[in-house]
Every structure is written in structure tokens, then in C-alpha cells.
Amino acid sequence: MSLTSPHASPGAAVAKPSRRRLRWLPRQRPGWAVIVAAVCLALIVIVAILAPWLAPHGPLEMSPANRLKPPGEAYWLGSDAYGRDLLSRVLYGARVSLMVGIGSALISVVVGLPLGILAGFFRGLDAVIMRVMDGLMAIPSVLLAIAIVSLVSANLWTVMAAITIPEIPRVVRLVRSVVLSAREEPYVEAAVSLGSSLFTVMWRHLMPNTLAPLIVMSTYICASAILTEAILSFLGAGIGTETPTWGNIMAEGRTYFLIKPSLIFWPGILLSVCILSINLLGDAARDRLDPRLQKRGAAQ
Amino acid sequence: MSDDLIPSGAAPAPVLDIRGLQVATQSSPAKPILKGIDFAIAPGETLCLVGESGSGKSVTSLAVMGLLPKGSLKAVGGRIELEGDSLLEASPTRLRDLRASRMAMIFQEPMTALNPLMRVGEQIEEVLVMHQRGLSARQRRDRVLDMLDQVQLPDIERVHASWPHQLSGGQRQRIMIAMALVLEPKLLIADEPTTALDVTTQKQILKLIKQLQERHGTSVLFITHDMGVVADIADRVCVMRHGEVVETQPIDALLRRPTTDYTRQLLTAVPSLRPRASREVADREIVLEAIELEKRYGQASRWARLAGKASAQTLAASDINFALTRGRTLGIVGESGSGKSTVARCVMRMIEPTGGGVRVMGKDIASLGRAALKPHRKRIQMIFQDPFRSLNPRLTIGTSLIEGPVNYGTPREQALARAAELLELVGLPKDALARYPHQFSGGQRQRIAIARALAMEPDVLVADEAVSALDVSVQAQVLGLLDDIQRRLGVAVLFITHDLRVAAQICDEVMVMQKGVVVEYGPASRVLGAPEHAYTRSLMLAAPGRHWDFAGFRPLKSVFEETSPVTATAR
Numbered sequence: 062m063s064l065t066s067p068h069a070s071p072g073a074a075v076a077k078p079s080r081r082r083l084r085w086l087p088r089q090r091p092g093w094a095v096i097v098a099a100v101c102l103a104l105i106v107i108v109a110i111l112a113p114w115l116a117p118h119g120p121l122e123m124s125p126a127n128r129l130k131p132p133g134e135a136y137w138l139g140s141d142a143y144g145r146d147l148l149s150r151v152l153y154g155a156r157v158s159l160m161v162g163i164g165s166a167l168i169s170v171v172v173g174l175p176l177g178i179l180a181g182f183f184r185g186l187d188a189v190i191m192r193v194m195d196g197l198m199a200i201p202s203v204l205l206a207i208a209i210v211s212l213v214s215a216n217l218w219t220v221m222a223a224i225t226i227p228e229i230p231r232v233v234r235l236v237r238s239v240v241l242s243a244r245e246e247p248y249v250e251a252a253v254s255l256g257s258s259l260f261t262v263m264w265r266h267l268m269p270n271t272l273a274p275l276i277v278m279s280t281y282i283c284a285s286a287i288l289t290e291a292i293l294s295f296l297g298a299g300i301g302t303e304t305p306t307w308g309n310i311m312a313e314g315r316t317y318f319l320i321k322p323s324l325i326f327w328p329g330i331l332l333s334v335c336i337l338s339i340n341l342l343g344d345a346a347r348d349r350l351d352p353r354l355q356k357r358g359a360a361q
Numbered sequence: 362m363s364d365d366l367i368p369s370g371a372a373p374a375p376v377l378d379i380r381g382l383q384v385a386t387q388s389s390p391a392k393p394i395l396k397g398i399d400f401a402i403a404p405g406e407t408l409c410l411v412g413e414s415g416s417g418k419s420v421t422s423l424a425v426m427g428l429l430p431k432g433s434l435k436a437v438g439g440r441i442e443l444e445g446d447s448l449l450e451a452s453p454t455r456l457r458d459l460r461a462s463r464m465a466m467i468f469q470e471p472m473t474a475l476n477p478l479m480r481v482g483e484q485i486e487e488v489l490v491m492h493q494r495g496l497s498a499r500q501r502r503d504r505v506l507d508m509l510d511q512v513q514l515p516d517i518e519r520v521h522a523s524w525p526h527q528l529s530g531g532q533r534q535r536i537m538i539a540m541a542l543v544l545e546p547k548l549l550i551a552d553e554p555t556t557a558l559d560v561t562t563q564k565q566i567l568k569l570i571k572q573l574q575e576r577h578g579t580s581v582l583f584i585t586h587d588m589g590v591v592a593d594i595a596d597r598v599c600v601m602r603h604g605e606v607v608e609t610q611p612i613d614a615l616l617r618r619p620t621t622d623y624t625r626q627l628l629t630a631v632p633s634l635r636p637r638a639s640r641e642v643a644d645r646e647i648v649l650e651a652i653e654l655e656k657r658y659g660q661a662s663r664w665a666r667l668a669g670k671a672s673a674q675t676l677a678a679s680d681i682n683f684a685l686t687r688g689r690t691l692g693i694v695g696e697s698g699s700g701k702s703t704v705a706r707c708v709m710r711m712i713e714p715t716g717g718g719v720r721v722m723g724k725d726i727a728s729l730g731r732a733a734l735k736p737h738r739k740r741i742q743m744i745f746q747d748p749f750r751s752l753n754p755r756l757t758i759g760t761s762l763i764e765g766p767v768n769y770g771t772p773r774e775q776a777l778a779r780a781a782e783l784l785e786l787v788g789l790p791k792d793a794l795a796r797y798p799h800q801f802s803g804g805q806r807q808r809i810a811i812a813r814a815l816a817m818e819p820d821v822l823v824a825d826e827a828v829s830a831l832d833v834s835v836q837a838q839v840l841g842l843l844d845d846i847q848r849r850l851g852v853a854v855l856f857i858t859h860d861l862r863v864a865a866q867i868c869d870e871v872m873v874m875q876k877g878v879v880v881e882y883g884p885a886s887r888v889l890g891a892p893e894h895a896y897t898r899s900l901m902l903a904a905p906g907r908h909w910d911f912a913g914f915r916p917l918k919s920v921f922e923e924t925s926p927v928t929a930t931a932r
Contacts (some may be wrong), residue, residue, distance in 0.1 A: 247751040249384035250711055251810075255817065256738050269755050 098341035116149035165286035179235025194230035273350035280343030383438035412601035465541035471533035482521035530811035531562035589906025655716035692868030742814035752783035759794035804835035
């Protein structure tokens with residue numbers, strides 16, 4: 062009888078289907094939409110990084126003689142009301158958008174993750190942290206940005222702060238809910254009984270559970286931050302016109318919309334493609350990291 | 362066991378006839394799950410489908426009901442006939458008509474099988490609304506009340522208007538049975554219907570199914586892993602393994618003369634209800650002691666007390682006293698809600714006891730703070746019930762094993778070397794250190810969990826239902842391992858279980874708990890051999906298959922009987 066020789070059983074070699082492990086490596090080929098999204102986003106990132114070398118003109122280089130030129134040899138996408146090259150401005154604008162997007166996502170995760178873990182782990186802190194977060198959630202980001210800009214001058218950092226602050230509570234709530242359920246897992250109790258410090262328990266045993274949903278969430282934050290930044294610039298509450306952003310290019314182009322729609326069209330289309338790509342990649346990451354949602358379609 | 366139900370030579374046409382049923386996954390390449398299953402159930406017969414996890418018994422039942430998960434499993438060959446109707450070829454509409462009216466199913470988990478947002482009476486009525494259009498509301502209600510009466514629920518008018526959460530697990534399972542039988546189906550499929558229930562409730566439900574079956578002439582396909590249940594209710598048994606039928610025999614023949622090694626192995630792995638011979642006391646050193654331990658839930662808050670409100674407290678455990686000596690095993694036995702896990706968690710200081718003391722190696726740890734507790738924590742280690750959740754899925758086995766020792770200052774290298782030794786001790790290869798938990802089976806993971814506890818060199822192991830989630834043969838291996846380790850290392854074990862068979866096999870002393878209090882405490886041979894308290898006796902009487910000596914392939918004669926006097930005969 063094989064009752065006494067456990068490792069003779071084939072079970073030792075055959076892996077059981079994994080129930081909880083993150084599958085980082087793609088098993089099946091991602092759909093074409095995801096591939097297209099990845100390529101688009103990669104292109105946008107590359108041109109943003111290489112903008113100083115790719116741009117045929119300086120983004121602020123005015124040329125009063127060449128105002129509102131149609132697309133041509135010198136100005137590939139034409140020029141704006143001050144004779145600045147639209148292509149160069151759009152390329153430089155991508156830098157601000159991506160920095161705001163990635164920066165907001167990073168900061169909100171860096172601030173929200175520890176707060177969320179603390180709130181989920183300590184019942185006493187939970188009440189305090191979550192009430193503060195409820196307060197923050199009530200602030201609309203556009204109004205907060207306008208308030209901040211009216212107090213201090215608008216630059217990349219103030220805009221990022223204005224966008225990030227209302228996002229932090231969402232991260233905290235997400236992390237807290239994951240921690241609340243993960244702390245009931247027996248392996249967490251086992252760690253406690255093995256004499257692990259509270260920090261080890263939180264960091265090594267609880268925190269990794271939050272990573273998969275956080276990655277997904279941060280893509281949505283990234284996309285919404287880019288959009289909010291564009292809205293702020295468009296409203297004139299964002300980064301000043303001396304730094305081209307997709308939002309303020311569109312804001313300036315609005316005046317000439319009837320005679321030269323391409324001033325709005327190009328930054329607009331790039332903004333849409335960029336956000337669509339990030340959201341598609343976020344959905345793909347969610348499907349991969351959380352198999353339970355796979356069958357429910359992409360609607361959020 | 363009524364022998365007249367076993368089909369004789371000139372058997373009537375079977376209710377359910379399965380021939381060469383093959384089910385495979387729809388992945389590519391397709392993996393066969395069922396590799397050609399054959400069996401038939403005669404009218405009024407109970408056929409038990411037995412097998413360990415992964416044997417395909419539940420897939421068989423789902424295939425019959427036409428409920429195979431779409432897109433992942435598919436019947437690829439063979440026939441299923443219900444009274445001559447081919448089920449595999451039936452349209453979804455036809456299948457829906459057949460379900461409930463001619464075949465019905467009850468599930469393992471009565472908590473989740475009922476809709477929590479509907480009163481139970483309405484849920485049963487819904488079946489009638491769907492399948493018997495002609496009935497008036499009055500008639501439907503009468504039918505449902507009649508059915509609730511038949512499943513022996515008390516106060517049926519009140520139950521009819523109850524929500525699922527207001528009923529106990531046993532009552533919910535009765536509702537499920539009422540719902541399944543309200544249209545008088547010819548075939549009832551019961552997939553582990555009593556596994557989630559306490560033994561005494563289980564006994565009542567099994568009896569109820571038997572009674573209803575006799576009254577309505579229903580055939581029952583009963584799926585279970587519990588040989589005790591099989592011995593109590595089956596007419597015939599079909600043993601499955603790896604998607605194949607290993608053996609089909611009438612129950613008596615199967616228990617007395619199993620023809621295959623696998624069945625023999627399954628039967629011998631069933632622990633005997635007879636307590637093992639008590640071991641002599643080698644060491645009198647008390648390693649763990651509980652003194653008037655008490656845990657209340659819902660301590661009245663300061664505000665409630667100020668407001669003079671009566672506190673709604675639950676006494677989860679009170680006045681618990683026991684002493685565990687080195688190298689011995691103390692079993693805490695009881696049904697759900699008896700407080701046995703509360704005691705274990707208080708002893709581990711996973712939860713704070715609200716009164717009394719816990720002494721580990723003579724030191725009271727019940728009221729120590731976090732820092733003061735740390736040096737004592739390693740003296741007492743725990744093995745959890747669910748081996749799939751007790752190991753961090755993201756850490757390698759090696760990392761998990763050395764976490765404890767490293768916390769107490771052992772150098773990494775030394776801890777790793779020790780971990781490799783421990784893996785060998787629990788019967789796993791050394792290379793397991795670099796692997797992840799998902800690469801191991803449940804039994805192997807439980808071995809790893811034991812190794813992790815042993816890495817701390819504890820004096821006491823607390824095993825909370827440590828073998829309940831395992832198949833019976835694996836369970837036997839893990840129990841054997843615990844016994845072996847105890848002999849070699851002299852560790853004391855506090856073993857929490859609801860399974861009297863397991864308790865009888867591993868414990869030196871047994872403490873029986875009910876509703877938070879100890880009702881009986883003493884040597885296993887006395888408590889389980891000649892119980893004095895009425896509750897212990899009722900537990901013993903409810904243990905399924907208690908009239909059968911599985912490992913000996915013969916009936917048992919001298920288990921104490923329901924009629925025997927309570928007085929201590931076997932002192």
C-alpha cells in the first residue's frame with residue numbers, strides 16, 4: 062500500500078492548478094486591441110521622451126510671418142496663431158500629459174498604499190483614516206485645482222497635487238478592503254504565531270495581495286489624471302501657456318476653431334488615443350490579474 | 362439496511378442508466394475527466410458514489426443534471442438515460458423541464474444554495490410556479506406546507522415565511538430537500554448533502570432522506586467521501602477513482618469483500634471509532650494548562666454601560682480547565698459552535714481571553730503584552746485546517762519554513778539547513794524548499810505546515826481540524842506522521858476536531874465541549890469508550906457507520922447501544 066510513501070505519488074511532480082498565484086507571463090496571446098493599445102502607448106511615450114530631438118522646431122519658437130500655415134514642408138501639421146509649429150508643440154505636450162498621468166498614479170499609490178494597509182490592519186486607525194478619506198473624496202478635483210492655482214501659481218507640481226489628492230482616498234479604500242479580507246487568511250495568523258513583527262506581517266504577507274488590484278487601479282488613475290490635466294489647461298486653470306500641454310494647445314486653438322480645426326484635432330486625437338490605450342491596457346491587466354472578472358466583459 | 366431494495370435478477374428498468382459516459386475539458390488539448398463511466402440505479406434504490414477528491418464523482422452528477430460548466434467541461438461520449446430519455450441529447454428547454462420534475466439535486470452547502478433575498482416558502486413555491494402551471498395560489502401554498510411538514514420542520518407556518526438566514530444549517534438543508542422533492546422526482550441527486558453539517562444533524566438528515574425515499578419510491582444518487590455515511594445509507598456502492606469506476610457492488614459485499622485494492626485501501630484508511638489503547642505516561646511535566654479560561658464576545662462598550670443598556674454577550678467558552686503533559690495528545694471534540702476553536706485560539710493568543718489563565722511551560726501568557734509574549738510564542742505552534750490557505754501562496758516553501766526561526770535570531774543559512782531536515786522528517790523531498798505552495802497537493806501542504814510549526818521547536822502543537830480538509834487516505838498518512846513526530850520529538854498536541862473517529866485514533870485524553878462548556882473530560886478510552894454524559898453519547902450514536910469495523914471488513918458487535926444503561930460499565 063502506498064500510504065506510507067508520500068513522495069512516491071505522482072502528486073509530488075504534478076502541479077495542482079494554481080488558485081491564487083499571479084500569472085505575470087501571458088499564457089494566451091492578448092487580443093489585437095490590447096496589442097494596438099500597447100503599440101500606441103509605446104509610440105506616445107517614445108516621442109515624448111525624444112521630443113527635443115524629434116521636434117523640427119522649438120515649441121515656443123514664434124514666427125509671425127508664418128501664422129496659421131496649412132500642413133506643408135516646414136510645418137508638418139501646420140502652425141498656430143503665433144506661427145509656432147503644431148507638431149513640435151503636440152510632441153512636447155505629450156511630456157506634460159504623461160508626467161502628470163504617471164506622477165499622479167505613482168504618488169497616489171505611494172501615499173495610499175501604506176494608509177490603506179494601516180486602516181485595514183488597525184481598527185482604531187481605521188476610523189480616523191477613513192473619515193479623513195471620506196472628507197477628501199468630497200472634493201472635486203477640478204475645483205480643488207482652481208482653488209490651488211488661485212492661491213499659488215500653477216505649475217506641474219501644483220496641478221499634480223490637485224489631481225492626486227482626490228484620487229488618494231480611492232486607493233486607500235481599495236487597499237483597505239483587500240487587507241481586510243486578506244488578514245483573515247490563516248497564513249497571516251500563522252505568521253503572527255511564528256513571532257513575525259507587525260511590519261513583516263503587513264509588508265510581506267498582506268501588501269502583495271493588494272498589488273494586482275493596485276496595478277489596475279493605477280492605470281485608471283493615470284488615464285483620468287491626463288484627462289483632468291487637459292481639462293484644467295483648457296479651462297485656463299492649469300499649467301501656463303509657456304509650457305505646451307495638450308489642454309492649453311486646444312484652449313488656444315479654440316479661438317481659431319472655425320478657420321483651422323486641426324489646432325484642436327491633433328492634440329485631441331492624441332489625448333483620446335493615449336487615454337483609450339491606457340484604459341485598454343488597464344482592462345487587460347485586470348483580466349489577467351483577476352481571473353474572476355474575465356467573463357464579465359470589459360464594461361466597468 | 363433493507364435488503365429488499367437491492368435489485369434482484371429480474372430487475373425493473375433502471376431509473377438512471379449511464380453507459381460509457383466520457384467528459385473532457387474543453388481546453389486544447391482536451392483532458393479527460395470521466396473516462397467511460399457505467400452504472401445504473403433501480404427504482405427506489407440508493408446508489409452511493411464514493412471517491413476521493415478529483416475522482417470525478419461531482420462531475421458525474423453535474424453531467425446527469427446537465428449542469429456541466431459551459432465552456433470548460435463537455436460530455437464527449439456515452440449515454441445518460443433517465444427513464445429512457447436520453448439526457449445528453451435533450452434540448453436545454455427539455456432539460457429544464459426534466460430538472461425538478463423528474464430529477465432534482467441537493468447540494469453540499471445549504472447556506473449558499475438558497476436565495477438569501479427570498480422567503481423560503483416562496484422559493485419552494487417558485488418550483489411549482491415554473492413546473493405546474495395549473496395550481497392556484499392556495500393549492501401551491503398547501504403543497505409547500507405539506508412538504509415542509511414532510512421534511513419534519515417545526516412550526517411550518519413560521520418557517521414558510523422565514524428568510525434563509527433565520528434558519529439553522531440543518532433546517533436549510535431540509536428546505537433544500539423539500540424543494541427538491543416537491544414535484545416528486547424519480548431521481549434525487551445528493552452531492553455531499555451532509556458534509557457541512559454536524560454529526561447529529563447529519564444523522565437526522567440521512568434518516569429523513571431515507572424516509573422520504575421509502576414514502577415516494579425515489580431513487581437516490583448519493584455522492585459522498587465518507588465511508589461511514591455509505592455504510593449507513595447505501596444499497597449499492599460505486600467506487601470511483603481518477604474518472605473511472607473501480608468497483609460497483611451491493612453495500613454488504615463491498616464492505617465485507619472488496620474486490621479491488623483501491624477499495625480495500627479506502628476502507629482500511631477509515632479510522633476506527635474505538636479509542637486506541639492508552640499509552641503509558643512517560644513524562645508528567647505539564648506543558649500547557651488552561652485555568653478557568655473564558656472568552657466572551659460582545660463586551661458591553663463603555664457607552665452602553667453608561668447608558669445602562671443590557672449587554673448582548675455571548676459566552677463562547679467558559680470555565681475551561683485542562684492540563685496537557687509532554688508527549689501526550691489532548692483532543693477537544695464538539696460540534697460547530699461548541700467553542701472548541703475559541704479555546705484553541707485563546708491558547709494561541711490569536712484572540713484575547715476575557716478571563717482565566719493559559720500557562721505554557723508554567724508561565725501564564727494570558728495577559729502578557731505583545732513584546733512580553735514573543736519569547737513564549739515559539740513554545741506553542743499551530744497547524745490550520747485549510748492547507749490551501751495556511752501557506753502564503755507568494756512565498757517559497759523555504760521562505761515560509763525559515764520565517765519563524767529567523768524571527769527568533771537563527772541565521773538564515775542555519776535555518777535553511779534545518780528546514781531541509783524538517784522536510785525530510787515530514788516525508789517531502791529537499792528540493793521542495795525552492796517550490797511554491799501551489800505545486801503541492803493538500804496532504805503535502807499539510808506536511809509543510811507541520812514542518813513550519815516544528816521549525817520553532819515548540820513544546821505544544823495546536824492542530825485545529827488539521828486533517829478535516831483531507832481525503833481519508835491522506836488523512837491517515839498525516840495522522841501517522843503526527844504520531845511519529847510526537848514519539849520522536851516528544852511534543853504535546855492539542856487536537857481540535859469534530860470527527861470522533863479521528864479523535865479516537867490520536868488522542869490520549871478527550872475533552873467534549875458543548876455550547877462553550879466542557880461536558881466531559883477524561884482518558885479517551887473512557888470518554889469515547891464508555892461516555893457518561895448524554896451529549897457525548899448522542900455524538901457517538903450519531904457517528905456514521907458506527908456499527909461497522911471498516912478495517913476489519915466486518916460488522917462491529919460491541920459498540921455501546923442506544924438502549925444500554927448509562928452507568929459506567931467500562932470504567
